[in-house]
Amino acid sequence: MRIADYIRNAVFQPRLKKAGCVVVYDRDRRYREIAAGLVSENVTIVDASESSIESRESASRALRELASRGAEARVVIYVPAAKPVTNEQKQADPFAVYGECGAVFPEDDSEEYQSLCVKAKPEYESEIRQKFRETANPSFGVIDAIGSGNRWPQLRSILGVESTTDILVGILSPSPEQAAALKGEDGWQDELRELLLSSLGLKLVTKGKQRDSMAQELWRYLLFSEFVFDLPGELPAALHSVPRAALEFRVSVEALCDLLRNHLVHRPQYIDAAESVEKELGLRDSCGQIEDLGVRDTFPFEESTFLLRAAAGIMSAQFSHTRALLTRSRNSVWCERHATVQHWDMVERALELVQICDDRQPELAEGLRSIEKLVEFYTTKLRQADRAHRALERDALHDADEILDDVLHHARKRYRDLAETVQTAFIKHVEQSGWPVPGVLDNAQVFDKIVAPMLAEKGQRVALVIVDALRYELGAELQKEVPGEIELRAACAALPSITPVGMASLLPGAAAGLELGFENDLLVPRLAGAPVKNVAQRMDVLSKKYGDRFKEMSLMEFVQKKKVTIGETVDLFVLRTNEIDSMLENDPTYGVTLIPTLLKDLSTGIAKARKLGFRSVVVVTDHGFMLNAAAEEGDLCPKLANGKWTVMHDRMLLGEGEGDAHNFSLPAQKVGVRASFSRVAGPRSMAPYKRGVLFFHGGLSLQEAIVPVLKIRFSQDVTEPDAPISVTVSYRKGQTKKVTTRLPVITVAVAKGDLFAPDRTVELRVDGIENKDGGVVAEPRMGPHVDPSTHTITLRTGEELEVVLRMTDEFEGKFKVRVLDPQTMTAYASIDLETNYM
Numbered sequence: 001m002r003i004a005d006y007i008r009n010a011v012f013q014p015r016l017k018k019a020g021c022v023v024v025y026d027r028d029r030r031y032r033e034i035a036a037g038l039v040s041e042n043v044t045i046v047d048a049s050e051s052s053i054e055s056r057e058s059a060s061r062a063l064r065e066l067a068s069r070g071a072e073a074r075v076v077i078y079v080p081a082a083k084p085v086t087n088e089q090k091q092a093d094p095f096a097v098y099g100e101c102g103a104v105f106p107e108d109d110s111e112e113y114q115s116l117c118v119k120a121k122p123e124y125e126s127e128i129r130q131k132f133r134e135t136a137n138p139s140f141g142v143i144d145a146i147g148s149g150n151r152w153p154q155l156r157s158i159l160g161v162e163s164t165t166d167i168l169v170g171i172l173s174p175s176p177e178q179a180a181a182l183k184g185e186d187g188w189q190d191e192l193r194e195l196l197l198s199s200l201g202l203k204l205v206t207k208g209k210q211r212d213s214m215a216q217e218l219w220r221y222l223l224f225s226e227f228v229f230d231l232p233g234e235l236p237a238a239l240h241s242v243p244r245a246a247l248e249f250r251v252s253v254e255a256l257c258d259l260l261r262n263h264l265v266h267r268p269q270y271i272d273a274a275e276s277v278e279k280e281l282g283l284r285d286s287c288g289q290i291e292d293l294g295v296r297d298t299f300p301f302e303e304s305t306f307l308l309r310a311a312a313g314i315m316s317a318q319f320s321h322t323r324a325l326l327t328r329s330r331n332s333v334w335c336e337r338h339a340t341v342q343h344w345d346m347v348e349r350a351l352e353l354v355q356i357c358d359d360r361q362p363e364l365a366e367g368l369r370s371i372e373k374l375v376e377f378y379t380t381k382l383r384q385a386d387r388a389h390r391a392l393e394r395d396a397l398h399d400a401d402e403i404l405d406d407v408l409h410h411a412r413k414r415y416r417d418l419a420e421t422v423q424t425a426f427i428k429h430v431e432q433s434g435w436p437v438p439g440v441l442d443n444a445q446v447f448d449k450i451v452a453p454m455l456a457e458k459g460q461r462v463a464l465v466i467v468d469a470l471r472y473e474l475g476a477e478l479q480k481e482v483p484g485e486i487e488l489r490a491a492c493a494a495l496p497s498i499t500p501v502g503m504a505s506l507l508p509g510a511a512a513g514l515e516l517g518f519e520n521d522l523l524v525p526r527l528a529g530a531p532v533k534n535v536a537q538r539m540d541v542l543s544k545k546y547g548d549r550f551k552e553m554s555l556m557e558f559v560q561k562k563k564v565t566i567g568e569t570v571d572l573f574v575l576r577t578n579e580i581d582s583m584l585e586n587d588p589t590y591g592v593t594l595i596p597t598l599l600k601d602l603s604t605g606i607a608k609a610r611k612l613g614f615r616s617v618v619v620v621t622d623h624g625f626m627l628n629a630a631a632e633e634g635d636l637c638p639k640l641a642n643g644k645w646t647v648m649h650d651r652m653l654l655g656e657g658e659g660d661a662h663n664f665s666l667p668a669q670k671v672g673v674r675a676s677f678s679r680v681a682g683p684r685s686m687a688p689y690k691r692g693v694l695f696f697h698g699g700l701s702l703q704e705a706i707v708p709v710l711k712i713r714f715s716q717d718v719t720e721p722d723a724p725i726s727v728t729v730s731y732r733k734g735q736t737k738k739v740t741t742r743l744p745v746i747t748v749a750v751a752k753g754d755l756f757a758p759d760r761t762v763e764l765r766v767d768g769i770e771n772k773d774g775g776v777v778a779e780p781r782m783g784p785h786v787d788p789s790t791h792t793i794t795l796r797t798g799e800e801l802e803v804v805l806r807m808t809d810e811f812e813g814k815f816k817v818r819v820l821d822p823q824t825m826t827a828y829a830s831i832d833l834e835t836n837y838m
Contacts, residue, residue: 001163003143006120008034011105012076016043021063021075021102023095025083028137030113031105035078042072048079048095056094063098075102115251117143122252123164123199129248152195154188164199167192168256172215172222173269182211189214201249219273221245223298224281226257230294236286254296261297261333264732268740270333274299295328303334310347311407314354322351330783335804341743342395343404345782349392350411356385357414364421371429371437374422378702379490382422383473386703389415390473391788393592393629412630419626419686423701427664427684430700435671436492442672443491444505444514446620446709452508454616455549455571463573463609463617465555466506467602468499469581469697471624474599475708478619481603481790484610485713493623493705495671495680496652498698499581501525502622504532507541516654516675523648535576546572555579555605559825566612573614575605581697584625588695592627596791597776600765600822603790607823610714619710625697626686626704636691637662637683645681649698650688653681664700671700724753725762725797727828729819738836742807743781746831748793748819749800759797765822766793766803768815768833777811780804792822812837 012034016022024035032049039045044062048055055077062075079095083104090096105111114132118125124147131138131146156162158181159170170178171192182188189209196202202221206213225245228235245253260270277299278284284301287293291309293302306325313322329335329344360367360381367377389412396408436442441449454462470478472490479488494505494514504514504525513528524533532538542550551570555577558564566573579598583591606617628635639645643657643665654677659665665681673680682699683689697704728749731737750762768778780786781804785793795801805817818830 001120003117003120003140004034007031007116008037010119011111011116012038015103015105016074016076019103020066020073021077021098022105023077023079023099023102024105025079025081027080027082028113029080032078032080035076038076042069043074043076046075046077048077052094059095059098063101113137118251119255121147122255123147123195125199125249125252126201152191154185155191155195158182158185158188164195165256165259167195168199168218169259169266171211172218172273173260173266174211179211199249200252201246202243205243220277220280222253222257223274223277225249225253226296227283227298229253230296230298231290232292232294233290238286239281239283242281257296257298264745265735267333271300274333297332297334300334300340303329303332303340307340307343307347307404310344311350311404314347314351314407315410317358319351319355322347326351335743341781341804341806345395346392346404346408348782349388349395350407353385353388353392353411354414356388357418360385360418368422368425371426371433372439374426374429375437375440375490375702375706378422378706379472379476382418382702383476385415385418386471386473387477390592390595390627393589393627394595396589396629409630416630416686419701419703423686424684426702427700430671431664431666434666435495435700435705441489441491441709442511443493443502443620443622443707443709444510444672446491446618447506447508448511450709450711451572451618454618455546460616461571461573461614463575463606463614465602465605465609465617465619466503466574466576467555467580467619467621468503468576468578469584469623469625470619470621470708471703472706472708474580474595475619475621475710477790478599478602478708479710481599481787481792482606482617482710482712484617484715487711489709489711491707491709492672493621493707495673495700495705496523496648496654496698497623497700497704498523498649499578499622500533503535503538506620506622507532507538508545514674516673516677518646518676521646523646523654539574542572542574550574552576555601558608559601559605564608564612573609573612575609577602581625584695588627588629591695596788597779600790600792604823604825606712611824615714617710617712617714619708619712621707623697624704624707625695626701628686628688628694628696635687637685637687637689639663639689640665640681643679646677647689649696650690650693651682651696651699651704655679655681657681723758723760725760725828726751726753727762727764727819729766729817729829729831731817731831731833737831737833739807739833740836742809742837744778744805744807744833745802746805746817747800747802748795750795750797752797761794761796763787763792763794763822764828765791765820765825766805766817767820768805768807768817770811771814771816771832776808777815778805778807778817781806790822807835811835 024031026032036045046055046058046062059077066073066075077095077098083106084090084093084096117128121128127146131142152167155167159167159178161167161170192214193204196204204214204217206217208214221243224242228244229250260266278301283299288301293305310322310325326348334340368374392411451462451464454460475488479486494501501516504510504527507527510527515526517524524531527541532541539552548569549571551566552574555575558575580595583594609617640653640657640660640663643655645653645655645657648654656678657665659681662684663681664684665679668675668678668680671680686701688696730747731744748766766780767776769775770777780791780793782788785795785801793801793803812835814834816830816832819828820826
């Protein structure tokens with residue numbers, strides 16, 4: 001490859017596409033013509049060779065115009081001077097600010113002229129270095145002339161390639177056709193031995209003439225050489241005798257390893273080879289204790305070392321160190337190893353949670369000053385800790401390495417300590433001012449104050465979505481996913497914060513008519529004297545009040561049913577779901593992983609109601625919850641010894657008696673409860689009355705009793721439908737349908753369905769469903785393009801995105817990957833795949 005072509009195509013253009021603005025520093029005026037050749041309709045060139053003042057003005061103008069010229073606009077600034085390195089040099093350079101906004105060339109020493117020449121022609125590294133020893137600044141023509149002869153003719157012919165790099169790739173990771181051609185011919189082995197000695201300094205020891213044996217030795221030589229080049233410290237004595245490349249071949253070795261690692265077709269072969277060489281050389285035993293192994297991803301055991309360093313950084317509060325390691329892990333070849341990715345995801349969640357807890361600490365004194373301030377503090381900032389803790393529990397591993405167990409415990413404890421501090425202040429405030437909180441909406445008033453007035457408006461149709469256990473932070477996440485005019489308010493749940501009571505409090509007239517009492521030792525809520533303890537009784541209240549204006553069904557049935565008929569007389573359409581509470585009650589460890597899917601279903605149901613003509617949607621809930629994964633042996637609240645009490649849901653006592661150091665006890669009326677018993681009591685802490693409970697509600701805490709109310713209004717205006725799009729999904733470019741990893745990478749591409757339609761941003765739902773029963777067996781792994789609350793992906797028309805799917809641990813077999821409209825659940829594209837794990 002011509003050196004000028006390499007610099008333009010492999011260096012300048014990719015950097016320009018990624019950064020938008022690139023400053024090219026060129027003290028020797030070597031790259032001016034290459035930079036000038038980048039000019040096009042979308043690329044502006046600013047040349048500072050002639051006039052510094054005019055070029056400054058041109059650069060400033062070009063940068064200001066970037067936004068107005070569209071997403072494809074780019075700017076190249078050519079500066080015939082050395083790149084500024086120190087802060088003082090940058091302050092003196094008028095163009096340094098543009099490099100900070102975008103990118104610069106050269107980035108580091110690896111982009112010196114000699115290094116670029118070697119990267120362009122790695123097979124001629126020794127000849128290029130010799131040429132630079134002869135002359136300090138050989139021209140492009142001199143470099144282009146190196147290797148112009150036709151070497152290795154048989155290998156080129158058999159493999160159907162031209163460059164030495166492609167020959168080496170064909171030996172190490174051949175296509176089926178290349179492997180068959182090598183097996184069917186003889187004579188190329190001597191050429192290969194000469195090529196390896198010339199381009200990499202490797203003198204093959206194996207006497208075998210089969211590709212497999214020669215490739216095995218080459219893999220070991222390449223991978224071990226890269227590992228040693230990258231190792232900052234001393235190599236263990238036991239490995240000194242292992243053959244490796246001389247330093248002069250470093251660029252070639254690293255470039256070839258990068259190519260094999262990063263290319264989707266060759267990556268599986270690279271992974272197999274690296275795992276085999278690591279085991280063969282015993283690297284995990286001999287090098288596993290080395291703290292600093294460099295920065296490259298040669299062997300899998302190195303990833304474990306990076307992971308442990310990242311975890312240690314969290315526990316020692318070196319967050320920037322952990323964050324740098326996390327960024328590096330995103331680009332690692334080992335991201336396809338299921339266990340490794342699970343570990344990194346858990347570390348990332350732990351870092352986020354610990355940082356949020358640290359950020360809230362200085363604000364506590366002001367936030368806890370009064371109960372009004374505390375509720376505001378919780379709904380604006382403290383809820384972020386709930387969200388981050390839920391995300392940690394979703395990715396938590398229960399069979400991790402010891403240090404990852406330590407960091408998981410550390411993050412959980414930081415959250416629990418913050419929650420306990422807040423809880424102590426919260427209970428003291430409630431003891432003084434009572435419940436509900438003055439000035440905060442009472443959940444028992446939601447129907448009468450919000451829903452009923454909307455139904456009284458002429459022609460108004462309301463969808464009331466009743467969700468069991470939608471705590472406040474989940475309501476805030478749902479708010480992000482639903483279009484329209486949305487108002488999110490906090491409300492105080494009815495006590496005790498259990499489902500029968502909380503659901504009954506959402507009925508018309510509950511604020512004035514809801515009463516609690518015991519029948520056969522069971523707590524029964526009554527409205528106007530009639531029991532409303534189950535779904536049928538509660539829906540009967542609405543049916544009697546609204547008649548044929550009322551209809552109800554489960555959210556899951558509504559979402560999954562292709563066609564739903566709603567009568568024209570229906571003004572109140574109730575959708576109910578208990579999936580969140582049910583999943584968490586039955587299996588908290590598994591249930592927490594399903595919450596993003598349930599939020600997607602909620603968003604889909606709301607969108608579907610809108611299409612059926614409901615311009616208003618109100619989302620309400622009965623209570624929140626607490627995830628109690630940090631529970632320890634002593635994490636138990638002793639029950640009140642005095643008085644007569646009935647335990648409700650392991651978090652509240654109803655009956656008669658006074659409180660103590662561990663329990664508050666308040667008159668029932670002071671906490672908004674009309675009942676046959678006189679007092680309500682509960683733990684002052686976040687501990688339940690039962691040991692080992694991982695999920696709970698029923699008590700009085702911000703997480704259990706501050707709940708969201710979402711009021712959504714959709715515009716009456718008739719809007720133009722979105723421009724049509726065309727979506728494609730593929731796996732490994734269609735070369736195979738066999739998935740060999742629990743983290744397969746699929747490619748999703750979006751194109752305009754109409755050539756003249758404007759570009760737009762598209763949100764898509766991606767999942768994998770089992771062919772037999774349609775259950776979800778794969779969802780997108782978290783990443784920069786994946787929404788953390790609903791796991792939908794976002795990209796613009798004309799773009800394609802690689803999406804890492806996370807397969808469920810227990811599934812093996814045939815499945816379908818679907819790309820759907822998240823609102824309507826219409827399928828844009830799908831592919832059929834099948835697991836084939838090793």
